[in-house]
Amino acid sequence: MKYVDTEQVHKKMGSRLLANNLAKTLFFLATLFGLVVLIVLIYRVLADGLSWINMDFLMNRLSTDPERAGIWGAITGTFWLMLVVAPVTMILGVGTAIYLEEYAAKGRVSSFIKTNISNLAGVPSVVFGILGLTVFARALDLGSVVLAGGLTMALLVLPVVVVASQEAIRAVPQFLREASYGMGATKWQTIKNVVLPAALPGILTGVILALSRAIGETAPLVVIGIPALLIPVPDGIFDKFTILPVQIYYWTIDSALVAEYANLAAATIVILLIVLFVMNSIAILIRNKFQKRY
Amino acid sequence: MAKSSVQHGNKTLNVREIIQQKKKSRSVNNYTEKLIPKILFGIAAISVLTTIGIVLTLITETIAFFKDVSFIDFFTGTQLKPLGENAVFGVLPLLTGTIISTLIAMLVAIPVGLMTAIFLSEYASEKTRKALKPLLEILAGIPTIVYGFFAFTFVTPLLRSFIPGLEPTNILSPGIVMGIMIIPMVASLSEDAMSSVPNAMREGALALGATKLEVTWKVVVPAAISGIIASFVLGISRAIGETMIVTIASGSSKNFTFDVTQSMQTMTAYIVEVTGGEAAAGTTLYYSLYAVAMTLFVFTLIMNLLAQYISRRFREEY
Numbered sequence: 001m002k003y004v005d006t007e008q009v010h011k012k013m014g015s016r017l018l019a020n021n022l023a024k025t026l027f028f029l030a031t032l033f034g035l036v037v038l039i040v041l042i043y044r045v046l047a048d049g050l051s052w053i054n055m056d057f058l059m060n061r062l063s064t065d066p067e068r069a070g071i072w073g074a075i076t077g078t079f080w081l082m083l084v085v086a087p088v089t090m091i092l093g094v095g096t097a098i099y100l101e102e103y104a105a106k107g108r109v110s111s112f113i114k115t116n117i118s119n120l121a122g123v124p125s126v127v128f129g130i131l132g133l134t135v136f137a138r139a140l141d142l143g144s145v146v147l148a149g150g151l152t153m154a155l156l157v158l159p160v161v162v163v164a165s166q167e168a169i170r171a172v173p174q175f176l177r178e179a180s181y182g183m184g185a186t187k188w189q190t191i192k193n194v195v196l197p198a199a200l201p202g203i204l205t206g207v208i209l210a211l212s213r214a215i216g217e218t219a220p221l222v223v224i225g226i227p228a229l230l231i232p233v234p235d236g237i238f239d240k241f242t243i244l245p246v247q248i249y250y251w252t253i254d255s256a257l258v259a260e261y262a263n264l265a266a267a268t269i270v271i272l273l274i275v276l277f278v279m280n281s282i283a284i285l286i287r288n289k290f291q292k293r294y
Numbered sequence: 295m296a297k298s299s300v301q302h303g304n305k306t307l308n309v310r311e312i313i314q315q316k317k318k319s320r321s322v323n324n325y326t327e328k329l330i331p332k333i334l335f336g337i338a339a340i341s342v343l344t345t346i347g348i349v350l351t352l353i354t355e356t357i358a359f360f361k362d363v364s365f366i367d368f369f370t371g372t373q374l375k376p377l378g379e380n381a382v383f384g385v386l387p388l389l390t391g392t393i394i395s396t397l398i399a400m401l402v403a404i405p406v407g408l409m410t411a412i413f414l415s416e417y418a419s420e421k422t423r424k425a426l427k428p429l430l431e432i433l434a435g436i437p438t439i440v441y442g443f444f445a446f447t448f449v450t451p452l453l454r455s456f457i458p459g460l461e462p463t464n465i466l467s468p469g470i471v472m473g474i475m476i477i478p479m480v481a482s483l484s485e486d487a488m489s490s491v492p493n494a495m496r497e498g499a500l501a502l503g504a505t506k507l508e509v510t511w512k513v514v515v516p517a518a519i520s521g522i523i524a525s526f527v528l529g530i531s532r533a534i535g536e537t538m539i540v541t542i543a544s545g546s547s548k549n550f551t552f553d554v555t556q557s558m559q560t561m562t563a564y565i566v567e568v569t570g571g572e573a574a575a576g577t578t579l580y581y582s583l584y585a586v587a588m589t590l591f592v593f594t595l596i597m598n599l600l601a602q603y604i605s606r607r608f609r610e611e612y
């Protein structure tokens with residue numbers, strides 16, 4: 001008895017191979033699609049914005065006149081925002097990670113906190129804006145200032161830092177801890193002097209990625225009420241402020257009225273993308289340079 | 295110096311004194327050792343407090359909203375006119391806006407993302423994968439505001455040259471751009487799922503004479519299906535919560551329609567519009583913000599929990 005009808009197999013072979021090759025091409029084109037969009041997007045932004053970037057654009061304050069408008073206020077605002085987000089999210093994120101990895105018993109409490117953090121990561125950023133508006137801007141009566149925006153952003157990017165720090169701490173091999181205990185060190189001394197220094201590159205990578213996420217987020221700050229009006233350049237964390245993405249937002253929607261605003265938005269996008277590119281490169285650099293394999 | 299003594303400052307200590315000193319420093323240490331875990335627990339609790347804070351603010355203000363507007367009117371109302379004397383609060387225009395934009399986004403993201411994942415995991419050489427994957431990840435790292443700009447100033451004008459009836463702000467263009475934004479997420483999560491299918495299964499099918507396409511479609515994809523579906527669900531959740539692209543490119547008309555060439559508003563865009571100025575605390579308009587945010591929060595929470603459930607419950611163990 002014949003188990004395989006060779007004739008049938010041969011007859012179908014051609015179409016099966018053809019289908020395979022067609023599918024391969026299709027899959028490849030699908031992969032290219034994303035990259036083509038990326039190229040078009042970057043080309044469009046550069047074409048619209050590049051010629052508008054000069055020292056005046058960087059150093060000028062906001063103005064309704066497109067020729068004189070600059071982004072110095074947004075750059076300063078972004079800087080102040082980072083000054084709040086970085087320490088807050090680092091302390092909260094690394095502290096949570098140390099607790100979960102080193103102290104928490106593997107039980108209900110720690111798995112509850114872990115589930116909570118992964119759910120927090122999925123909450124839309126605009127909802128964080130509502131939280132910031134209600135709790136920081138209104139209930140604590142801070143108003144739409146750098147501190148309120150910074151605390152909101154710190155909570156928003158917290159899961160990124162927690163997860164990165166957890167991974168970094170987990171990657172520190174057990175024998176380093178045991179050696180430290182063997183020398184008579186206590187648990188906290190071991191964590192402070194052995195685990196954290198060894199995990200630092202991973203933690204820093206996470207913090208920089210979290211900051212770059214915070215720099216690109218728009219919705220929470222718009223919800224908190226960053227004004228579209230011309231505001232003075234902020235001097236501290238209790239001042240009203242604006243940041244690059246919010247500036248892009250207002251210029252983009254106003255470009256229907258004044259066409260040049262689209263160029264200003266594109267120019268600001270170029271600056272924003274450069275900042276993000278530099279930050280991500282630093283993160284990758286740290287990871288590659290200091291990553292130890294035990 | 296005797297064996298049993300040690301120099302401390304300019305004083306030589308004997309063993310007893312050393313022990314005593316050790317005890318003293320240990321009691322300080324003991325104190326820190328007991329305190330530190332408590333501080334760290336407090337810090338870890340802040341993430342939980344954040345969630346509680348979100349839920350509490352949303353719930354209290356939503357309850358205040360439903361004192362003014364009936365629950366049924368809110369969820370069945372096809373009209374949303376939040377301003378003026380006779381304000382009407384029906385959430386359906388926002389819900390359809392959100393669902394339609396999400397559908398369009400997933401029509402782009404699911405096929406392209408899955409095909410990208412298949413190419414990277416099954417067809418691409420190690421070298422190609424290493425070159426293409428970081429490039430795709432750049433796409434995921436671009437701020438949504440940049441995609442909003444792209445949708446508004448490039449994709450919409452481009453689409454309008456094909457579709458004459460397309461309005462300057464419409465739900466189609468932000469939907470497509472949102473899909474493009476989600477492609478890397480779907481691709482990378484699906485690729486992870488497919489890469490974890492053991493090679494023995496592929497080799498078994500290949501040995502039986504299957505083509506690569508047949509191996510992929512009949513062995514690898516079914517084996518990785520839980521991870522793939524979880525990536526789709528997470529993509530949907532992402533699309534529901536996406537804010538800036540729709541705020542910029544889909545306009546603020548609260549149309550109750552299924553026509554994708556029209557301007558529509560999503561829940562997220564409504565939140566941005568209402569907070570963007572006029573809502574004075576205590577008004578129904580102000581409370582409607584929280585009711586909409588609550589609806590949005592519940593939707594995305596269900597999606598996220600569903601994704602976690604699917605990938606945990608239906609994970610194939612090899």
